[in-house]
Amino acid sequence: MSALSIRTRLTLWYSGLLLVILAAIGALSYSWLRRTVHQDLDASLLTVARAIRDTGAPDRPEREVEALLREMLGPELYDKFFRLLDPEGRPHPFGSRPRGDALPLSAAARARAARGESTLETVPGPGAEPLRVFTMPIVRNGRVVDIVQVGTSVRRAEAVLDRYLHTLLVLIPLGVGLAALGGAVIARAALRPVDEMTRTARRITAEDLSRRVERPGTGDEMERLALTLNGMLARLEAAFTQTRRFAADAAHELRTPLAALRGGIEVALRAERTPEEYRRVLASSLEEVERLIRLAEDLLLLSRSSAGPDVTRAPVDLEPLLLDVFDVGARLGQGAGVSVRTDAMASATVRGDATALRRALLNLIENAIKYTPPGGKVELGLTTGDGLAVITVSDTGIGLDPADADRIFEPFVRLDAARARDTGGAGLGLAIARSIAVAHGGTLTVESRPGAGSRFVLRLPLAPAA
Ligand code: ADP
Numbered sequence: 001m002s003a004l005s006i007r008t009r010l011t012l013w014y015s016g017l018l019l020v021i022l023a024a025i026g027a028l029s030y031s032w033l034r035r036t037v038h039q040d041l042d043a044s045l046l047t048v049a050r051a052i053r054d055t056g057a058p059d060r061p062e063r064e065v066e067a068l069l070r071e072m073l074g075p076e077l078y079d080k081f082f083r084l085l086d087p088e089g090r091p092h093p094f095g096s097r098p099r100g101d102a103l104p105l106s107a108a109a110r111a112r113a114a115r116g117e118s119t120l121e122t123v124p125g126p127g128a129e130p131l132r133v134f135t136m137p138i139v140r141n142g143r144v145v146d147i148v149q150v151g152t153s154v155r156r157a158e159a160v161l162d163r164y165l166h167t168l169l170v171l172i173p174l175g176v177g178l179a180a181l182g183g184a185v186i187a188r189a190a191l192r193p194v195d196e197m198t199r200t201a202r203r204i205t206a207e208d209l210s211r212r213v214e215r216p217g218t219g220d221e222m223e224r225l226a227l228t229l230n231g232m233l234a235r236l237e238a239a240f241t242q243t244r245r246f247a248a249d250a251a252h253e254l255r256t257p258l259a260a261l262r263g264g265i266e267v268a269l270r271a272e273r274t275p276e277e278y279r280r281v282l283a284s285s286l287e288e289v290e291r292l293i294r295l296a297e298d299l300l301l302l303s304r305s306s307a308g309p310d311v312t313r314a315p316v317d318l319e320p321l322l323l324d325v326f327d328v329g330a331r332l333g334q335g336a337g338v339s340v341r342t343d344a345m346a347s348a349t350v351r352g353d354a355t356a357l358r359r360a361l362l363n364l365i366e367n368a369i370k371y372t373p374p375g376g377k378v379e380l381g382l383t384t385g386d387g388l389a390v391i392t393v394s395d396t397g398i399g400l401d402p403a404d405a406d407r408i409f410e411p412f413v414r415l416d417a418a419r420a421r422d423t424g425g426a427g428l429g430l431a432i433a434r435s436i437a438v439a440h441g442g443t444l445t446v447e448s449r450p451g452a453g454s455r456f457v458l459r460l461p462l463a464p465a466a
Contacts (some may be wrong), residue, residue, distance in 0.1 A: 329366075
């Protein structure tokens with residue numbers, strides 16, 4: 001597990017996204033603030049320059065101008081310096097406010113002033129301190145009579161912007177850090193049920209499938225996950241139990257004929273026997289061996305057909321198949337004193353494995369004859385409807401309790417009535433027939449009542465018309 005956990009990934013994504021958003025907002029707000037601050041600065045330079053022009057300087061005495069400006073502008077004047085120049089750009093004898101003579105007049109600004117145009121520029125002042133300078137010509141009667149220059153240091157505005165930038169640089173990482181912390185806590189809480197389920201699931205082994213993961217009781221995705229896992233565990237448990245029982249039953253079924261074989265051989269070996277006696281022992285041993293072979297074949301057939309729909313998917317015409325099964329049944333019935341007949345015979349084609357289907361039908365008809373007393377009837381029928389071929393095998397035999405109707409399809413299940421008759425079957429016939437039906441996408445069911453006969457119904461999906 002070298003990859004990052006979901007919790008870490010969620011937190012990283014979330015914090016990364018937040019960082020990008022906050023950085024974008026910070027950059028936008030900073031540039032907006034910068035523009036506003038500089039616009040304000042320029043506007044105030046303009047105001048001061050206009051005020052100087054309106055005082056009537058330089059024709060008025062300097063003191064009067066100063067007083068007037070103070071009255072008009074108030075504190076706006078404090079961080080400004082200004083001077084007056086004649087149209088050629090020479091400083092006016094009128095003088096200037098302190099540091100006013102430090103204001104530079106660029107060639108471009110002078111040229112523009114001569115044309116009656118104002119100029120706003122940022123220039124290095126004394127000590128390389130950047131200055132914002134506004135140069136405005138005073139025009140009277142269409143002639144430039146004077147030039148007024150107002151400047152101010154940009155430093156204070158820059159200081160405000162720097163402070164804002166520093167605040168952003170501290171607050172954004174702090175906010176992202178706090179959000180990441182909160183996000184991690186929330187993600188951990190949200191994913192805690194998953195951790196718990198993982199722990200429980202890790203403790204569940206094949207030996208201990210009865211355990212279930214705990215339901216968080218939240219009614220959300222986690223609860224659904226827990227329910228799904230538990231459903232899967234229940235199915236696994238059932239499948240494991242079934243497999244275990246199947247193995248035990250199979251071993252049990254194998255033991256009986258093997259024990260009989262051993263018993264017979266042991267008795268034969270205990271003393272000298274005549275050839276006739278040996279022959280009898282060998283003959284009965286052969287019977288047991290044949291029973292074992294049948295059982296092994298049935299087990300193989302069952303495991304093959306329940307391994308999945310691995311049947312050869314060829315079209316199978318059911319009518320001749322049924323007639324063939326009927327022939328075998330009729331011969332068996334003759335021996336047992338049971339009359340075997342055919343009922344309705346539709347023609348139908350399904351896709352599947354003809355040999356397997358024949359096996360399933362033979363099992364049904366053999367059972368019907370086996371469990372029907374002499375004088376009874378067995379009927380074989382084939383109809384179609386709803387996209388299904390419906391094959392029925394009915395008998396007038398001993399029937400069975402509806403409570404056992406599902407049980408008899410399990411492997412090795414034989415009802416007491418069948419045991420009493422000692423038919424020699426191992427209880428695999430119906431299990432094989434049903435697993436063949438299922439492998440063909442069909443079903444095998446039974447309707448029956450004790451003493452009233454049984455009716456086995458095999459439904460198979462019809463092959464789609466070519
Ligand atoms: P078996 O080898 O015992 O016939 P099956 O799997 O074919 O095994 O059948 C399982 C059990 O179902 C039988 O032992 C019998 O009790 C019951 N059964 C099957 N077919 C019939 C039937 N036609 N009438 C009554 N009982 C039946």
